[in-house]
Amino acid sequence: MAVLSMSRAMRGFVGPADIFRNPEAIFCLFEKPARADSSPFDLTLSTAGDDFAVMGMHFKLGLYEHQSAGAIQGLIDLLTKHPALLDDAERIRGLEITIYEPAFHIIADPAKRDPRTRQSADHSLVYIVATLLRKALQQRRAGWQELMLMPADYDDASLVDPLTRRLMDRIAFRHGGHDYDVRYPDGIPTTLVIEHETLGRLSSGLVMYPEGHARNTSGRLDALLAHKFRALATLGVADVDALWQRFSSLEQQSAADIADLYDFEIRGL
Numbered sequence: 001m002a003v004l005s006m007s008r009a010m011r012g013f014v015g016p017a018d019i020f021r022n023p024e025a026i027f028c029l030f031e032k033p034a035r036a037d038s039s040p041f042d043l044t045l046s047t048a049g050d051d052f053a054v055m056g057m058h059f060k061l062g063l064y065e066h067q068s069a070g071a072i073q074g075l076i077d078l079l080t081k082h083p084a085l086l087d088d089a090e091r092i093r094g095l096e097i098t099i100y101e102p103a104f105h106i107i108a109d110p111a112k113r114d115p116r117t118r119q120s121a122d123h124s125l126v127y128i129v130a131t132l133l134r135k136a137l138q139q140r141r142a143g144w145q146e147l148m149l150m151p152a153d154y155d156d157a158s159l160v161d162p163l164t165r166r167l168m169d170r171i172a173f174r175h176g177g178h179d180y181d182v183r184y185p186d187g188i189p190t191t192l193v194i195e196h197e198t199l200g201r202l203s204s205g206l207v208m209y210p211e212g213h214a215r216n217t218s219g220r221l222d223a224l225l226a227h228k229f230r231a232l233a234t235l236g237v238a239d240v241d242a243l244w245q246r247f248s249s250l251e252q253q254s255a256a257d258i259a260d261l262y263d264f265e266i267r268g269l
Contacts, residue, residue, distance in 0.1 A: 056185065059212040061224050062149035065123045067103040069212060070190025072144075074204030075132055078194055079142035082202055089137045089163060091197035094170045095129065098191040100180035108173040118154040129192075130167035131158065138163075144211050144220070145227050151235065183208060187215065236266045 019025045020039040031040040058066055074097075079085055085092065099108060107125040115121035122128070131153050136142045152158065176189065183189040187208030194202045209215040211224060226244070233240045243264060250258070 054214075056214050058188070058210075058214065059221065059225060061144050061212045061228055062147075063122055063151065063154065064128050064149050065107050065125070067099075067107055067188060068125050068128045069210040070188035070207040071097050071099065071125060071129050071192050072132060073210030074190055074192030074207045075129060075136075076142050076144060076147065077204050077207070078192065078202055079133075079136050082196075082199060083142075084199060085194065085196060085202075086137055086140050086142070089134075089167070092133075092167070092170065093195040093197060094172065095133075095167075095195070096172050096174060096193045097125065097129065098174045098176045098180065098193075099125075100176055100184045100189050103184075103188075103190075104173065104175040113168065116159060118151075118159075121154050121159055125173070126168050126171045127159075127164070129171060130164045131161075133167050134161060134164045144224055148224075148228060148231065150231055188213065236268065237264065238267060 020027055020043065021033070021037055022028065023033075023036070028040055033040040058069060060066060060069070064072065075095075097108070103125070107123055107128075112120060112124035113126050115124040115127050128149070131149065132147050135147050135153070139146065158164065176191070180189045188210055190204075190207045192204045192207070196202060209217075211218060211220060229244060230240050233243055237243050246261065246264070253261075
């Protein structure tokens with residue numbers, strides 16, 4: 001594609017306008033530019049300061065849609081604080097998740113309450129939370145590392161797991177309104193409440209910076225990312241430790257090592 005684009009450019013092909021000046025681009029649809037070939041707002045580029053967008057980013061600790069991390073953290077917090085929740089799935093009467101826009105109309109969309117494919121399930125908040133809770137109930141333990149979602153959690157059997165489906169039916173969503181909306185994207189504002197037959201109503205409280213978020217201060221990120229790397233890499237690589245060493249010591253490698261960085265065997269290919 002790069003070579004073809006270069007070839008076309010050499011013959012005079014200009015192509016579409018960039019995303020800031022194309023009249024059909026999303027930026028220009030929201031705010032009309034002053035003239036046809038201009039941006040609707042000023043673009044400020046900087047090489048100094050400390051307020052960079054990457055400083056507020058989020059490492060996904062498993063396979064799930066980014067905006068569901070607040071609900072995952074809320075669930076894990078409650079399960080850890082109240083281990084009796086894991087005694088009997090049938091005593092969990094319901095879960096209510098309060099979340100912000102745009103998450104409320106994306107991952108909590110009613111159209112995603114019955115996912116039937118891997119692609120729809122990993123963007124379905126009801127499926128993600130129910131699957132995590134089902135795993136916790138079956139393993140009788142809770143934690144980011146213990147419950148980390150992997151490809152097997154989205155296979156054909158998992159998609160129709162009877163317990164997951166029963167738990168999905170007990171989950172409801174609520175838009176938190178302005179108080180939640182203004183807190184995103186600084187954080188992932190979410191509150192998860194569990195209604196339990198004997199323990200009553202248990203709330204996670206407002207979750208803003210779940211594990212993996214740049215502003216989370218638990219100190220567990222390195223260990224959780226290492227676990228995620230090994231859990232996923234073992235699906236396709238025989239020597240995971242060697243692969244970990246290859247990618248975690250870049251500053252010590254030579255130019256020849258970097259040139260061969262991705263030269264390793266993948267099982268099944």
